[in-house]
Amino acid sequence: MSNVSKHKVKHRRGLSPYLREIYSTLFEQVGRVLQCSKDEQPLTVGYNKLYKYVEFICRDRQQSPLATQLFEATDSSINSLVTQVLLGEGDELLKNFVTLYDWLYHRLDILERIFLYLDRTYLLNHPLKKTIKENGFYTLYTSLTISGKWDDLYNSFEQILCRVRRGEISDMSLELEFFTRYHTLAKWDTLDKRLLESSRAYFTEAHDYVVSNIPPENRFEINYRASLKELDMWKACRMNDEFLDAMHRVLWDYLILYKYEDDLREIAKSMFQTNKIKLLHKLWNELILKNTLDQREYLQLFLQGFADFVSWSVNNVVDDSAMSELLQPLIDLKSDISETVSHFKSPNKVLVYKARDSFQSAISNGKTLYKLSKSIDNFFRSAELSLETKKASLEDILLLFKSIQDKEYFLKMWKGDLSKRLIQRTTPSLELEDSMLQMLGNEVNEDIIKPMRTMVHDMTESHDLELGYQTSSQLLTTSCEFHPLVLNSYSWPVIKGTAALPPDLNSLILDFQQFYLDKWSDDKKHKLQWCPAMSSMVIEAHFPHGDKQLHTSEFQGLVLLLFNDHDSLSFEDIKALVRMDSGTLSGVLYSLTNGKHRILTKDDNAYSMNKDFSDKRKVIKLRQVQMRLRGGDAVEEDDESPGVSNEDRNELIRAFITRLMKHKESYPLEDLINAVLEKYIIQRQDVETLIRDLIQKDYLERGLDNYIKYKP
Known part of the structure; x- marks a missing residue:
């Protein structure tokens, strides 16, 4: 860098010889300060003497001409240096700018110390004048703009910035040195706006590339980490908070959340599936704290993705678990989902509600309910677990039961399984059965649970009756065991069927019947009817x-x-x-x-x-x-569920269709059939028959375009 032009000293008329001599000496030093060459030697300046010269001139009321002459000298030197120094392109151009800026900063610092009295007594208080440094850098900015170098510098930096974002440049020391200096001149320009606009375009393309080439479960992580790296870079450039906030919004709107209405639901589901909780927490915080229409829409997509994850998890557990082993995996899954939600700090009520609703919906389809009922049946039959261990699990079973939407339908299956356990005497503990039923009674109408508890109590009474009969009967032999059960016909799911019995068995039945009636001789309402089908x-x-x-x-x-x-x-x-x-x-x-x-x-x-x-x-x-x-x-x-008759099941399904249509008011026939098939194990033609029954009974009517409507 060289600049060897000399600055002429202007002598003003009316000045005393002494002032002229001072002017001449002062601006000879200014010329030395503003002069530079390739083999530049350290500059020595007598600051005290020159400071007194400036003070003497200012006290003679020569501030304005003094400032004018000083600014003319600095402007001339800067304009010359811009032409001579800012050559090349790319890294070379940036290096030359850094060199020029640092040289100018040092020289303006020297001039500021020499002309400190002028700066503080005149320039700082003048409404139209700039300080020495401010004038120097403004001159540099205008010279760069007029010569076209300002845009050349910006374009070179932007090209290098794209390479940095793509990871092609690891050492950013030159770029940081350049930008921190370049940005100080940008207060007279719209640099921040240009950077944000170009970043929007770049991050839009980057987002499209990620969507096309990266699996959904990894997209957010890649974009989020890129956004952190981007913000760290701008912080290193010492950008102000206003710019950092604006860049943060650009990154989320154009890199992370751009077009997320298309894939946010899938991305959220995939991230939950791969247990990326920390990243999900970052996404959640961004969505929950923003109060815009777009963010609220994204929040709903996030919640739908979470619901899809819950449904996917339940289906996996159901598909991977054996019929008799579904209970514990579902209990563990519900606990895992609750733990996952707990990672999302307040406010997370909407996530809690979505977890509850989606889990309820997922386990309430017919296939899952059927497997769950069989798993609970196996739990009560099992003799491997201790009674204390089983009692500790009742609360977990109750929690699952609370999540079931159609509790009455599920209890129908429960009752059928309970009847088989009791009749086959495969339940190790009647006390455990009764405790569970008592807990269920707090969740549903007592009239539903009361018959089931009566069934359990019937077993206890039958045991006492059997002991009494064995003591008194003369017909029992060692070759034939007889274990009668007396069941309340109002509580048990009676299965009809008759058959001829062998004489010895028939004699035992008649003998027990007489024993029972003699016991209740005072109450004529007691009757016995043999049920061979049970x-x-x-x-x-x-x-x-x-x-x-x-x-x-x-x-x-x-x-x-x-x-x-x-x-x-x-x-x-x-x-x-x-x-x-x-x-x-x-x-x-x-x-x-x-x-x-x-x-x-x-x-x-x-x-x-x-x-x-x-x-x-x-x-x-x-x-x-x-x-x-x-x-x-x-x-x-x-013959898996003898306790639930076809008519009972049909009545439940009719009630479900009616409730659904009352809520929907109008529903496509195909969607209605699919909703029933998803919830219940039933043939399609049977569903169509039930819908026709409801139409004939004026609960529903068939509308245009194959829609079904609810009739109030």
Whole structure:
């Protein structure tokens, strides 16, 4: 850098010889200060002497001409240096600017010390004058602008800035040195506005690139970390808070949240799935603290993404868990979701409510409720857990029950499972059953729970009756065990069905009936009716390959007992002997001749004992099936929930459809059918039949474009 031009001293008329000499000496020193060369030597200045010269001139009321002459000298030097020094492009141009700026800052600092008296007594108080440094830098700015170097510097910096953002430049020392100096001149320019506008364009393109090339679960993390790096860079440039706040908004609006109405829901779900809680917390805070229409819309998308995550989690647990093992995974999942929500600090009520509602919706579909009911059934049947451990789990079961939307429907399934546990005597603790029912009674109408508690109490009373009967009966023998249960017909799900009993069993039933009626002789309202469809048998069977203990229904047992006296029987023979209806008998014979345990064989429409039957297990429980005829073929159907009749289920579904339509008022037929299929295990044609029933009963009506409307 060189500037060897000399500054002429202007002598003003009317000045004394002494003042002229002072002017001459003073501006010779100014010329030395503003002179620079490639081999520049350290500059020595006699500040005290020159300061007194300036003070003497100012006291002679020469401040204005003195300031004018000083500014003319600095302006001339700066304009010359801009032309000579600011050459090249890119890094070279930035380096030359830094060199020029530092040189000028040092020289203006010297002049400021020499002309301190002028600065403080005149320039600082003048409404139209600038201070020495301010004038010098303003001259530098105007010279850069007029020469076009200002835009050249900005374009070079912007190109380098793009490379920095892309990670192509790791050492930013030159860029920081340049920008901190360049930005001091920007108060006379709209630099901040230009930077923000160019950043919007750059971050919009960057966002589109991330969306096209990065998986959803990683997009926010990449963009968020890029935004932190960007803000750190501008802080290092010593930008003011106003610019940093504006850049923060640009980063969120154009890099992070740009077009998020398209993918925020998916991104939030993916981040929850990959447990990126800290990053989600950052996103949540940004959304919850902004009170704009866009931010509120994004907040709703975030919450929908969270709801999708909860639904996805529940479905995964349901799909990955065995029928009898769903309970504990669901309890653990609910706890995990609550813990996840707790990471989001106040205000997080909307997140708490969304977690509750989405979990309720996810576990309330028919498939999940069915598996959950079977898992709870297994919990009460299990003998592996101690009673104390089970009692501690009742609160968790209650929490899951509270989350179920259609509690009455679920209790129907619960009641069916409870009846089977009690009748089959597979529940280790009646006390535990009753404790659970008492807790459920606080959540629903007491009239629903009361029959179920009566069922439990019936078992206790039946046990006492059985002990009394065994003591008094003369008919009981060691070859036949008889365990009668007296069940309240108003509480139990009675299954109809009749059959002819063997004489010895029939005698025991009549004997017990007399024992019971004698006990209640003072109360004529007590009556007994035998229910073979709810009874079971344990039969000791002898096979050539080993003896087995067969656990059967009473209908299955009655059929098997026939083969004590007969080698082979036709369908009609069996029907005549046991006096069952054809449908029931078909199901019984199908269960005994098909599947894993084929106790009977069928040959030429005749049934006989399977002499080749073998099994590693000593105790064998036979499945019960019901038979339906479809096109002349028998179709197997598991008898999983005898406590819930088809009519009960249909009534529940009608009530669900009515409630849904009352809320929706108008709903597409296809969507209505899908809503029912999602919640209940039912065939599509059955749903359509129930909807037609409700239309015929004037609860609903069919509108235009295949819409269903609610009729108030």
